[in-house]
Amino acid sequence: MQFIDLKTPYAALKTDIDAAIHRVLDHGQYIMGPEVQALEAALATFAGTKHCVTVSSGTEALLIALMALGVKAGDEVITTPFTFAATAEVIALLGARPVFVDIEPDTCNIDPRLIEAAITPRTRAIMPVSLYGQVADMTDINAIAARHGLPVVEDAAQSFGATYQGRRSGATSTIGCTSFFPSKPLGCYGDGGALFTDDEAIAQAAREIRVHGQSARYTHTRVGVGGRMDTIQCAVVLAKLPRFEWELQRRRELGARYHALLAPLAAQHPGFGLLTVRPDRDCVWGQYTVFVPERAKVQAALQAAGIPTAVHYPKPLHHQAAYAAGCCPDCCPGSLDAAARVMSLPMSPDLTEADQDRVVAALAEALAGLAADA
Structure with missing residues (x-):
């Protein structure tokens, strides 16, 4: 995948x-x-x-x-x-x-x-x-x-x-x-x-x-x-513009489907969560990102199942050497928390529902493994 x-x-x-x-x-x-x-x-x-x-x-x-x-x-x-x-x-x-x-x-x-x-x-x-x-x-x-x-x-x-x-x-x-x-x-x-x-x-x-x-x-x-x-x-x-509206709608649909499939996991597993989409706007899911506990373990489990993931982003800019000068290291705790927990799942307009189901199943198994080890 x-x-x-x-x-x-x-x-x-x-x-x-x-x-x-x-x-x-x-x-x-x-x-x-x-x-x-x-x-x-x-x-x-x-x-x-x-x-x-x-x-x-x-x-x-x-x-x-x-x-x-x-x-x-x-x-x-x-x-x-x-x-x-x-x-x-x-x-x-x-x-x-x-x-x-x-x-x-x-x-x-x-x-x-x-x-x-x-x-x-x-x-x-x-x-x-x-x-x-x-x-x-x-x-x-x-x-x-x-x-x-x-x-x-x-x-x-x-x-x-x-x-x-x-x-x-x-x-x-x-x-x-x-x-x-x-x-x-x-x-x-x-x-x-x-x-x-x-x-x-x-x-x-x-x-x-x-x-x-x-x-x-x-x-x-x-x-x-x-x-x-x-x-x-x-x-x-x-040349890509004529297909773009379809791709945007597909992104919205896949994002909503991810949300529906993953909502039960958010209820079952502490530390796992979904992003909120405000009611006055939509989301085209440039990245489909979730919050996970023990991210390194979850990513390793998904990789073993053939599911690629990414982290956007692992370290906020006020903790990056190029931009940290004059910044209070504790000034943005929400950013630090997100950086430690976010993980992006496969997302593109041509992602199939079958592949999406594979992602969700692998993620569910990874989270269940964390719970069993606790």
Whole structure:
């Protein structure tokens, strides 16, 4: 069994994807070819924003977003420590300081009730992460930001396609950023990403920043980066878009089925638990993640049964050497607890119910083994 099945979606779309790639090979515009603009238009329509700017990765999307907002050395950006390093990395790369706020224990998303206390005169933005495929509580976060005159940048790398109060992830704040890394809900066949906004000035800044700050050829109006998404990768995503709604629905269905099958185990085994999906939003399960006791033993048992697992993430960022300076090691106990207990199970839109049943049965056996040993 594969942790994430990338082959079946390609097989389903092989004719269209191959044709899209060959069109790029035929016209030869490998950088900023026509597929770039076509994809941006399609994604903006899908997300429900005025602007989409494709970039070279999800990390670059976050970096360009902060650059477009003018974040600089000495500034602070509030975010969560329970995320992939890229979230804090882009803040640090600009000489700013990530200020970590703990998570909600049942969703693993940033806890909006803790954000306001972390705001200082140096705060320049709030960057929530929509972890595991569920959008963070953007209504409360946006309200806090509005009171303090701050922009909000949603890290939507794992949640693109999810909905929150009728809006798509990426379209719920000042700027939304996503990744097209192959394992993401909408993935290309390399690196890629996109930035979404309704703000014309931010969109124009992002377009200039991604081409080394150029407003016209060899006219550098701002400091920028080499952050363009390759035309071939844009062509791949364009070819995958017609199947994407089906894939999103399939993810929701498989997530709900996992929940139904695993709920009895949560009632039987202390320390085993499921993530909560809030009623005003859905989850597209970029990762299907559960809480387990004695994780190493459970993972070993599942591996012996042929079931792959992963941990997203084993150590929060305020305990990582690159980002720990100036952080209180005990400031985010919820993140530390989650890091010790989370485990991700196989999830992709082409996961079969039979394979899902195998996963659940193996997990049930592993948990029963822990109980027998207790």
